[in-house]
Amino acid sequence: MDDVQQLGEMLRHYAESEAHKKQLFEAQSAVWATRIGELFDQIQQWLAPVLAPNLLEVSREGYVASGPSVPVETSTFNTEKLSIVIVGKPVEFVPDVMGVGGQISLAVMGLTAARYGSISLVCLPPSSDWQWRKTNGLKDPDTFAFDADFLAQQLQSLIPRERS
Secondary structure, eight states: OOHHHHHHHHHHHHHHHHHHHHHHHHHHHHHHHHHHHHHHHHHHHHHGGGOBTTTEEEEEEEEEOOBTTBOTTTOOOEEEEEEEEETTEEEEEEEOOOOGGGOEEEEEESOOOSSSEEEEEEEOTTOOOOEEEEEETTSOOEEEEOOHHHHHHHHHTTSOOOOO
16 A cells, blocks of 8 residues: 555545544534433422422523533533522522543532532433532542432522521
8 A cells, every 4th residue: 555545545434533523523512401400490390399489499501511621702602500599699500511431420510618628510411310519628528419309408508597
């Protein structure tokens, strides 16, 4: 095989692998967006019985996920974020760019009082289970199963207690 043929062969293999990567990425992105939508539907169902104007409100809005490697100007991660306002305090569930292997994570803002702590929800496909991860400094994150009761406990912490 001469060098020109070899160059042609190399280009063909590259194109096939890039096409395969793009196809895999698009399939994972579709799952990513669907899982986030399902999660937000679930949260809205959980909170529906206790919604009350000016006390507990839930809303969703379009959002483009971005990150250090994917600037918002070029991001193809069109999704939405979910906002909960409880007694005037906002809690937001904001999707991060899809991680390795289709990992889904959402930053949860408005609930941590720790100086360096952060909270996220994480789902690792093919599992459809969401985990609540609380990180604080360098130690391993505390991980909890995420369900209606767990979310309710977290939101209860934002309601001011009357001091007697």
